[in-house]
Amino acid sequence: MQISSRFTVALHIFTCADAFKDDYKITSDFLAGSINTNPVIIRKILSQLKKAGLITVARGTGGIAPTKPLEEITFYDVYEAIEPLENGDLFNFHTDPNPQCPVGRNIHALLDDKLKAIQLAMENEMKNYTIDDLRSGMQELSAKEI
Amino acid sequence: MQISSRFTVALHIFTCADAFKDDYKITSDFLAGSINTNPVIIRKILSQLKKAGLITVARGTGGIAPTKPLEEITFYDVYEAIEPLENGDLFNFHTDPNPQCPVGRNIHALLDDKLKAIQLAMENEMKNYTIDDLRSGMQELSAKEI
DNA sequence: TTTTAATGTAATTCTTGATGTTGCAGCAGA
DNA sequence: TCTGCTGCAACATCAAGAATTACATTAAAA
Numbered sequence: 001m002q003i004s005s006r007f008t009v010a011l012h013i014f015t016c017a018d019a020f021k022d023d024y025k026i027t028s029d030f031l032a033g034s035i036n037t038n039p040v041i042i043r044k045i046l047s048q049l050k051k052a053g054l055i056t057v058a059r060g061t062g063g064i065a066p067t068k069p070l071e072e073i074t075f076y077d078v079y080e081a082i083e084p085l086e087n088g089d090l091f092n093f094h095t096d097p098n099p100q101c102p103v104g105r106n107i108h109a110l111l112d113d114k115l116k117a118i119q120l121a122m123e124n125e126m127k128n129y130t131i132d133d134l135r136s137g138m139q140e141l142s143a144k145e146i
Numbered sequence: 147m148q149i150s151s152r153f154t155v156a157l158h159i160f161t162c163a164d165a166f167k168d169d170y171k172i173t174s175d176f177l178a179g180s181i182n183t184n185p186v187i188i189r190k191i192l193s194q195l196k197k198a199g200l201i202t203v204a205r206g207t208g209g210i211a212p213t214k215p216l217e218e219i220t221f222y223d224v225y226e227a228i229e230p231l232e233n234g235d236l237f238n239f240h241t242d243p244n245p246q247c248p249v250g251r252n253i254h255a256l257l258d259d260k261l262k263a264i265q266l267a268m269e270n271e272m273k274n275y276t277i278d279d280l281r282s283g284m285q286e287l288s289a290k291e292i
Numbered sequence: 293t294t295t296t297a298a299t300g301t302a303a304t305t306c307t308t309g310a311t312g313t314t315g316c317a318g319c320a321g322a
Numbered sequence: 323t324c325t326g327c328t329g330c331a332a333c334a335t336c337a338a339g340a341a342t343t344a345c346a347t348t349a350a351a352a
Contacts, residue, residue: 001150001338002231004310005238008257012240015256016249027327034247035240038312043328060320062327075264085148092151094158094181094340101180103162106287110161110280111154118221118271125267129260141252147309150339173298184341189299206349208298240311295352305342312335319328 003083009035010045010078015134017055017064019142027062045082052081070135076126090119149229155181156191156224160277161284163201163210173208191228198227216281222272236265 016034017026028039049055057064097104163172174185195201203210243250
């Protein structure tokens with residue numbers, strides 16, 4: 001099972017917002033055009049990013065802006081804002097293992113710390129990348145195209 | 147979005163198979179009893195583990211057995227056998243970003259290596275845990291219960 | 293050889309979540 | 323007031339996970 005595209009869409013949004021901030025007003029319609037999806041999808045994601053305190057969204061007039069310097073917004077911040085994990089756990093268990101079976105009643109005790117370590121390994125790697133990396137990476141790619 | 151319970155069910159299966167290998171024949175019905183699910187669910191997972199070469203399943207007579215020493219079967223081996231990832235990628239993109247937009251046509255070039263690094267961080271941590279860790283951990287937990 | 297107990301697998305249903313779409317109320321600046 | 327945009331509810335669609343039933347196939351034991 002893959003992680004939903006909303007996460008990469010959110011990163012796409014941040015990249016666009018920075019790349020075009022001087023030339024266009026960044027609206028949900030504008031972003032939907034670059035990503036090629038529906039503006040309402042964008043607004044839902046913007047709403048999540050706003051709730052997480054990562055951006056401000058100007059109601060009425062339109063336009064979005066990050067609340068912090070781009071090098072302070074990590075991939076993990078975006079991931080956390082976007083991906084709703086039940087109890088914060090990446091891994092799912094089957095519900096109601098058999099308590100009569102010694103394995104069934106101990107399976108959580110046996111696995112929880114190991115699965116958490118695996119999850120943390122991923123989340124910590126996410127903290128090594130920031131939106132500013134996307135901004136500078138985008139600049140390089142644009143320069144190559146000319 | 148969470149990783150499906152089939153992964154933790156597979157780990158549960160390995161743990162049970164070892165814990166009861168001397169006292170019971172390990173059938174899909176027996177395992178379904180401990181996990182509290184349907185035998186067909188178990189058989190599908192067993193089928194995946196067999197295809198990956200991690201276990202043998204005795205047709206007709208029933209019973210399963212690992213093909214390797216337990217310390218040589220890592221969580222990653224099980225994960226890889228169980229989780230069908232499109233193109234091997236953990237992260238999803240929205241299809242068809244706008245090629246007219248410089249961000250849209252470069253979003254993959256911009257993100258692919260970073261997302262791969264995050265995925266690898268998780269997968270490498272998975273390689274640090276083996277089925278043998280579950281066997282010994284289960285022994286300790288059982289000892290405590292008495 | 294027949295019986296028996298398993299596996300292998302197809303077909304179906306149910307549920308949930310991601311995604312897409314329409315419609316409209318609310319807001320703020322021109 | 324008019325215009326353009328956000329916020330949000332209400333659906334529709336689709337795919338995947340999970341559960342269940344049914345049945346053919348297999349291999350050992352009786």
